[in-house]
Amino acid sequence: xxxxxxxxxxxxxxxxxxxxxxxxxxxxxxxxxxxxxxxxxxxxxxxxxxxxxxxxxxxxxxxxxxxxxxxxxxxxxxxxxxxxxxxxxxxxxxxxxxxxxxxxxxxxxxxxxxxxxxxxxxxxxxxxxxxxxxxxxxxxxxxxxxxxxxxxxxxxxxxxxxxxxxxxxxxxxxxxxxxxxxxxxxxxxxxxxxxxxxxxxxxxxxxxxxxxxxxxxxxxxxxxxxxxxxxxxxxxxxxxxxxxxxxxxxxxxxxxxxxxxxxxxxxxxxxxxxxxxxxxxxxxxxxxxxxxxxxxxxxxxxxxxxxxxxxxxxxxxxxxxxxxxxxxxxxxxxxxxxxxxxxxxxxxxxxxxxxxxxxxxxxxxxxxxxxxxxxxxxxxxxxxxxxxxxxxxxxxxxxxxxxxxxxxxxxxxxxxxxxxxxxxxxxxxxxxxxxxxxxxx
Numbered sequence: 001x002x003x004x005x006x007x008x009x010x011x012x013x014x015x016x017x018x019x020x021x022x023x024x025x026x027x028x029x030x031x032x033x034x035x036x037x038x039x040x041x042x043x044x045x046x047x048x049x050x051x052x053x054x055x056x057x058x059x060x061x062x063x064x065x066x067x068x069x070x071x072x073x074x075x076x077x078x079x080x081x082x083x084x085x086x087x088x089x090x091x092x093x094x095x096x097x098x099x100x101x102x103x104x105x106x107x108x109x110x111x112x113x114x115x116x117x118x119x120x121x122x123x124x125x126x127x128x129x130x131x132x133x134x135x136x137x138x139x140x141x142x143x144x145x146x147x148x149x150x151x152x153x154x155x156x157x158x159x160x161x162x163x164x165x166x167x168x169x170x171x172x173x174x175x176x177x178x179x180x181x182x183x184x185x186x187x188x189x190x191x192x193x194x195x196x197x198x199x200x201x202x203x204x205x206x207x208x209x210x211x212x213x214x215x216x217x218x219x220x221x222x223x224x225x226x227x228x229x230x231x232x233x234x235x236x237x238x239x240x241x242x243x244x245x246x247x248x249x250x251x252x253x254x255x256x257x258x259x260x261x262x263x264x265x266x267x268x269x270x271x272x273x274x275x276x277x278x279x280x281x282x283x284x285x286x287x288x289x290x291x292x293x294x295x296x297x298x299x300x301x302x303x304x305x306x307x308x309x310x311x312x313x314x315x316x317x318x319x320x321x322x323x324x325x326x327x328x329x330x331x332x333x334x335x336x337x338x339x340x341x342x343x344x345x346x347x348x349x350x351x352x353x354x355x356x357x358x359x360x361x362x363x364x365x366x367x368x369x370x371x372x373x374x375x376x377x378x379x380x381x382x383x384x385x386x387x388x389x390x391x392x393x394x395x396x397x398x399x400x401x402x403x404x405x406x407x408x409x410x411x412x413x414x415x416x417x418x419x420x421x422x423x424x425x426x427x428x429x430x431x432x433x434x435x436x437x438x439x440x441x
Contacts, residue, residue, distance in 0.1 A: 040334040042078045042103040045092075047085030061354040065347055069338060076334045078104075085320075089114060092325075096120060101325040103335045106157055109145035109319045113399045116148040122324040125152045127336055137345075137361045141391035142319045148397045154321025155343050156360040160287040161317040161387050162221050164188070164305070165380070168298045170195050170202065170282045179302040181313070185222075185251050188283070188305045192260040195282030204260035205283045206276065207252065208267035209416050211409035213402075215267070217395070218285050219412050221316040222248035224393055226307045230408075231437070235398050238433035240408060241426035247307065249415055249422035256416045263416060288358060288384040301383040303390060317391045319360070353377065358385050399441040407432040 044066070048059035059082075066078050081102070083091055089111040095101040096118055107115060115121050128135040135143065135152075142156040166179060174194040179187065192204025208214045220230060228244020231237065239245075255261045262281055264272045273293045275281045284290075285304070303313040322343070324335045341347065345363045349370070352359045356378040359365055365385055375382025395401060411429035414420045420428075 038075060040076050040330050042076065042331060042335055042338065044078050044080050044338075045083040045088060045102045045105040046080060047083060047088065047106050050082055057355050058357075061351055065342060065350065069341055073337070073341075076337060078338055092118075096325075101327070103325060103327055103331050104339065105323050105325065107154065107321055107323050109154075109321055109394075110401075112145065112148050112153060112321065113397050113401070115323060116151070116153055118325075120326045121153055122326050122332055122335075123151050123153065124155065124324065124336075125150075128152050128155070130340075133340060134361075134363070137363050139317075139360070139362060139388050139391050141317050141394045142360055144394035145317075145319045145397065146321055154323045155339055156319050157322045157343075158320045159317050159358050159360050159388065159391070160289065160319075161315045161358070161384055161391050162218060162285055162287055162304060163315065163384055163387050164283050164302050165276070165286055165290070165294070165299050166191075166283045166302065167195075167276065167279060167281070168300050170279065174282075178300065179305075181303050182310070183302065183305050184309060184311070185305045185307050189251070189255060189260070192255060192282060193258060196258075196260045198259065201280060203262035203275075203281050205255065205285070206262040206264055206272040206281050207255075207285070207416070208272070209263045209413050210265055210267055211406070211413045212267070213405050213409070215412055216405045216409045217316050217318070219248060219252070219408070220395065221285075221304055221314060222251065224314040224316070225304060225312045227312070229393075230404070231396050231433075235396050236437055238404065238430035238437070240433075241423070241430040245426055246422045249412060249426060251307075252412070253415050253422055257418075261416070288356070288381050291378075291380050299380065301380040303383070303387050313387075313390050314392055315387055315390045317388075317394070319394070352385075356381055358388060362388070398437075400436045400439070403436040404433040407436075 046062060048062055049056055050059050063080055066080055070077050085106055085108060088105060088107050092101060092105055101120060138156050139159065142159055146152055146154040146156060164179065171178065171191065176191045176194050196202060196204040208218065223230065223240060223245050226244035226248045228240060228242055228248065230240050232239050256263065262272065262275065272281065272284055273290055276284045277294050277296050279297070304315045306313050322339055324332060324339070326332055343360070345361055348359050348361055348364050349367060351357055352364060352374060358381070364370060371382045371386060374385055407429040411425035414425045415422050
C-alpha cells in the first residue's frame with residue numbers, strides 16, 4: 001500500500017473532457033445488461049496483482065469472496081479484472097470517453113474529487129442509509145473520504161493509518177519506558193533525546209523533509225491532535241497557520257534544533273525504513289504497510305501522542321473506495337447488491353484475517369477476540385486496527401488540495417531546515433493556499 005496519492009492536472013483535463021461526452025447507458029464495458037436468462041453480468045476492476053510470480057493473498061481472498069457471492073446469487077455474476085490502482089483513474093477516464101466503464105472500480109480516495117465530476121459516477125447517498133447497511137459503522141475518516149460536496153460517492157475499500165513504530169531494544173538500552181496509549185509529545189521528545197546517540201549515528205525519530213505529501217500528512221496528524229485544522233469548514237480559507245498548526249510545527253522545530261530528528265530528504269527511497277531496520281533510528285511514524293520491512297527489529301507500535309495529558313491521539317488515514325458507474329438501472333442495482341454483501345461485517349472479517357487488511361468497519365473489531373487473534377497472526381497490526389478509532393478527519397476532498405499541500409509542505413521544510421519560524425512560514429503558506437482556493441475548479 002502506498003502512503004498517499006495525488007492527481008496530475010493532465011488527468012483533470014482528460015476527465016473533464018470525458019464528462020462532457022458519451023453520456024449514455026448502452027452496452028458499456030463490452031457487457032450487456034443481462035443475458036436472455038436474466039443473469040446480470042458485472043465487471044469489477046481491482047488492483048491486486050494475480051499470481052504468479054508469487055503468492056497473492058489479497059488477490060486470492062478477493063476472488064474467493066467474489067466466487068462465493070456468485071454461487072449465492074446466480075442471477076448476478078461478477079467478473080474480476082486487474083487494473084493497476086496507480087492508473088485506475090486514468091483508465092476510468094478513457095473508459096468513460098468510450099462509454100466502456102466498468103460497473104465497480106477500486107479507486108484511491110484522493111481520486112474522488114476528480115471522479116465526482118463524472119456524470120456516470122453513481123451517487124450512493126441514499127443507498128448507504130438503507131436499513132441494515134449501517135453507514136456509521138465505517139470509521140469517520142473513511143466516510144469523509146467517500147463524501148464529496150455532501151454526496152456519498154464511494155464505499156470504503158481499504159484503510160490504513162499512522163502510528164509510531166519504535167525499537168524496543170534501543171528504548172531498553174536508553175532506559176526509556178515503553179510508550180503507553182496515553183503518552184504525550186513531551187514523552188516522545190524525551191524518548192527521542194535519550195535514544196539519540198550522535199557518536200553511534202543513532203537518531204531519536206525520523207521525519208520526511210522533501211516537502212511532498214509524505215511530509216504533509218505526517219504533520220497533519222499532529223495538527224489535528226493539537227486542535228488545529230487544514231482549512232475552514234467550507235474549504236474557502238486556510239487555517240493551518242492558527243494556534244494548533246503553530247504548536248505542531250514548533251514541536252518538530254524543537255526536535256530538529258536538538259538534532260534528535262533524522263531528516264529524510266528522500267522518504268520514498270526507503271532510507272528511513274532501512275536505518276530503522278538496522279537499529280539506527282529509535283522511532284518512525286508510519287503505517288501497517290511498513291511492518292514487513294522490519295524483520296531485524298524487535299519493534300512495538302503505539303498510537304500517535306497527544307499534546308496534552310488526556311488529549312487527542314488523532315491520526316490520519318489514506319482510505320480508498322469502491323465506486324459504481326452507471327451502466328443502466330439493472331446493473332447499478334446488481335452492483336449495489338454485491339457491494340452491500342462484499343463490504344458487510346462477515347466478509348470484511350474474512351478478508352482481514354486472511355490478508356492483514358485493517359477492517360473498515362468498527363463492527364469487525366467488536367467481534368470476540370478479533371484484536372487478539374489479528375495481532376497474533378499479524379504482529380503490530382492489532383494496534384493499527386485499534387488506532388482506527390482515532391481516524392476522525394480526512395484531508396479536504398477538493399481539487400485544490402494538491403497545491404495547498406505543496407505550499408504547506410514547503411513551509412514545514414523551511415522550518416525544519418532553520419529557514420524561518422513556524423508562524424511566519426505557515427502564514428506565508430496560508431496566503432498561497434488562499435489564492436489557490438479562490439480559483440474556481
